[in-house]
Amino acid sequence: MLGGNAGSTPKEVYQTMLDTKEEYGKKSGRQGYHFVISFKEDASPEKVFEVMQEFCQEYLGENYDYVFTVHTDSAHIHAHVIFNSVSRLTGLKYHYKKGDWEKYIQPVTDRICMAHGFEKFEYEGGESRDYGEWKREQDGKRTWKRIVQDDIDRLIKEVASVDGLCKALALAGYKIRQGDSKVHGRYIAFTPTGGEKAVRSYQLGKGYNLQDIERRIKDKDGLTQVDRAARIPRVKSSAFSKEGLPAGETAFYPSAYQYYYIRRYCQNTVLYQYQNTRCYSDIRETEELARCCRYLIRNNIRSEKAVQERWKQLEARQASLDAERTHFYQTNLSQDETEALKRYENLQAACAAAEKEGRDDDWEALADEMNRLQEKYPLEALQQKEQERRTKLSRLREENAALRNEKRTLAQISAQRGRRNKEVADDWSTVKKRL
Numbered sequence: 001m002l003g004g005n006a007g008s009t010p011k012e013v014y015q016t017m018l019d020t021k022e023e024y025g026k027k028s029g030r031q032g033y034h035f036v037i038s039f040k041e042d043a044s045p046e047k048v049f050e051v052m053q054e055f056c057q058e059y060l061g062e063n064y065d066y067v068f069t070v071h072t073d074s075a076h077i078h079a080h081v082i083f084n085s086v087s088r089l090t091g092l093k094y095h096y097k098k099g100d101w102e103k104y105i106q107p108v109t110d111r112i113c114m115a116h117g118f119e120k121f122e123y124e125g126g127e128s129r130d131y132g133e134w135k136r137e138q139d140g141k142r143t144w145k146r147i148v149q150d151d152i153d154r155l156i157k158e159v160a161s162v163d164g165l166c167k168a169l170a171l172a173g174y175k176i177r178q179g180d181s182k183v184h185g186r187y188i189a190f191t192p193t194g195g196e197k198a199v200r201s202y203q204l205g206k207g208y209n210l211q212d213i214e215r216r217i218k219d220k221d222g223l224t225q226v227d228r229a230a231r232i233p234r235v236k237s238s239a240f241s242k243e244g245l246p247a248g249e250t251a252f253y254p255s256a257y258q259y260y261y262i263r264r265y266c267q268n269t270v271l272y273q274y275q276n277t278r279c280y281s282d283i284r285e286t287e288e289l290a291r292c293c294r295y296l297i298r299n300n301i302r303s304e305k306a307v308q309e310r311w312k313q314l315e316a317r318q319a320s321l322d323a324e325r326t327h328f329y330q331t332n333l334s335q336d337e338t339e340a341l342k343r344y345e346n347l348q349a350a351c352a353a354a355e356k357e358g359r360d361d362d363w364e365a366l367a368d369e370m371n372r373l374q375e376k377y378p379l380e381a382l383q384q385k386e387q388e389r390r391t392k393l394s395r396l397r398e399e400n401a402a403l404r405n406e407k408r409t410l411a412q413i414s415a416q417r418g419r420r421n422k423e424v425a426d427d428w429s430t431v432k433k434r435l
Contacts, residue, residue: 001049004056004067005349006084015394017065017084024091032085033096037109038078039118045070045077047116052079054112057353059105062346063087064094148190148199152208156216162188165217186210194284255302258293261416265289292413295406304417311410314403321403325396328389333382340377341386344370 007013021027037055039048052068060066066083085094110120151169159165166176166188173193180186181202187210189198202209207216254262268286301307333341347370354363373379 001045001070002067003049003053003069004065005062006065006067011394013065013067015390017086019390020065020084020088021086024086026086026091026093029093030085033083033094035081035105036078037081038076043077043118045072048077048079051112051116051118052081055109056081056083058112059108063089144192144195144197145199145204147192147195149204149208151192152204152213156213159217161217162210162214165213184209188213254297257303258296258301261289261293261296261413264416265293288412289416291409292416295409296413307410307413311407314407314410318400318403321396321400325393325400328393328396333386337377337382340373341379341382344373344377344379347373 002008004013006016017032018027021031037052048070052070056066056068060083064083064086065088066081068079068081070077070079083094086092087094106120113120151172151174152165155165155168155172159168166178169190170176175191175198177189177191177198178186179189179200181200184200184202188201190201191198201213206212265286268289295301299310301310347366351363351366351370354360354366
């Protein structure tokens with residue numbers, strides 16, 4: 001069950017929230033907020049939907065684009081609320097501070113729930129998660145938290161104390177810092193080689209806070225409660241399947257240019273699969289080399305010149321897309337038309353709510369205002385024009401994102417070659433000195 005004021009499909013909701021951000025020039029920073037509200041009692045989905053609808057209308061209203069849904073896939077029925085960080089009316093960003101739930105949000109939920117015969121909620125605070133970390137997990141990539149967990153799991157059986165573990169991690173390239181939190185007590189902050197942020201022990205989950213680490217060292221327990229295996233991931237040998245061959249070819253004979261990247265990939269794979277290296281920069285480099293090899297083979301790019309030509313083609317296409325996008329922005333609705341269309345859409349939602357709740361007088365007043373707007377503006381034509389513009393802009397954004405990803409891969413290919421050229425130059429310099 002899905003509700004809200006931002007649309008009825010994931011794509012429509014995403015586009016609505018993105019349009020609000022673009023309108024006020026606020027596409028950076030926190031993108032949105034996510035609340036999860038769970039019901040202990042045996043409640044019907046329809047009843048929970050009504051509660052969430054009232055909560056969103058009262059707390060968010062028309063200030064923010066929002067969507068909510070009711071899930072019945074767990075022991076307790078629960079609802080998710082996601083709303084835009086930018087106000088659709090003022091352009092100001094929503095700011096959530098610690099304690100806001102208890103002060104401002106829970107009183108609203110309690111009042112609405114009690115009106116519908118539910119008990120008050122018990123707030124269970126949770127830690128916010130970094131989006132980049134979450135996205136890497138969803139894509140099946142190794143996160144910094146997982147790297148720290150694996151290193152702790154591997155070293156914990158080799159040390160006799162927490163200090164010994166810290167020294168072993170420092171020798172592996174970690175930066176170690178200890179601290180004291182009012183909420184979580186004593187902790188250790190781990191910054192792995194190449195990591196930008198420190199990961200605190202209490203953020204790693206069960207089995208990794210300071211007390212659990214001390215217990216595991218004492219018991220020589222190298223595995224966590226969830227029995228996480230401390231091993232280096234393998235790169236699948238199916239990285240270069242027949243599906244990756246250029247069209248019409250049944251066998252693949254690499255050029256010298258392509259062979260360089262394939263050889264580097266194979267060397268790195270052997271390095272960390274059979275030597276059990278602790279250098280995770282090698283793992284990331286191997287994943288990068290695999291992407292480079294797949295790209296070169298699938299696009300039949302067999303030389304540096306072909307890479308440069310493809311880069312020029314991508315830049316030319318991006319310039320063309322930018323020109324198209326500028327044209328669509330210039331053909332936007334006027335400010336009066338935009339405001340009228342937004343007002344009409346809000347009136348439609350309010351009118352539907354009034355009809356459902358049996359508020360006949362309110363419905364008639366809203367319907368009259370809608371008729372006046374229709375007499376003044378060709379709203380149906382404006383809606384169709386705006387929908388077509390948004391669809392075309394969405395297509396342009398998707399194509400532009402694909403071009404950026406392809407350029408990023410080409411940049412990685414060039415960077416790999418540049419690193420190799422530097423290594424060769426350094427080796428030659430050393431040889432000349434010896435001569």
